[in-house]
Amino acid sequence: MNEQIRAREVRLVGPEGEQVGIVPLERALQLAADVDLDLVEVAPMARPPVCKLMDFGKFKYESALKAREARRNQQQTVIKEMKLRPKIDPHDYETKKGHVVRFLKAGDKVKVTIMFRGREQSRPELGYRLLRRLESEISELGYVEAAPKQDGRNMIMVLAPHRAVKASAVAATAARGGAPRDRDTEAAPAGTAQAAGDTGTVAENSGE
Secondary structure (H helix, E strand, C coil): CHHHCCCCEEEEECCCCCEEEEEEHHHHHHHHHHCCCEEEEEECCCCCCEEEEECHHHHHHHHHHHHHHHHHHCCCCCEEEEEECCCCCHHHHHHHHHHHHHHHHCCCEEEEEEECCHHHHHCHHHHHHHHHHHHHHCCCCEEEEEEEEEECCEEEEEEEECHHHHHHHHHHHHHHCCCCCCCCCCCCCCCCEEECHHHCEEEECCCC
């Protein structure tokens, strides 16, 4: 910036983005002084380097404000976990589906785990059908990010909110003036969820 620039000539850009052209460094510095602005290298690797006339202090301040606003509006992705049994009671299923719907509406991803016990392990199609049923019933809110996959005694599927749903959740958070949720400290729903350490996953027990 300014006298720290070592090139003999620079491609100069005016304060409004207008192209001045290639000028000697001394000329560029004089033009900056004439309008009480800084000469800032914006593309130092170019030949010759590209410099712009700007108020560098104001530029840094505005950049910091934009970065702060972006952090305020950013919503970190949180992964919830919902655990089901392949022969889950219809009422329990509706309760669990309600939690999945709530998570998706909040902009969170959901890891759905089917837990097999004993002889149930020989009938993985039960879990597969249950996951596909859940997928179809929440299709307006989310989609399958990771298809059902057998993992030992469990079958796992990951759901993610549609872009519009997540955008609505981010907008709602911003409207409330709330800061982005921290994935390690988010409070679990009372009586139903248990925080799972540093992974940011909240596990919902099957209740069976």
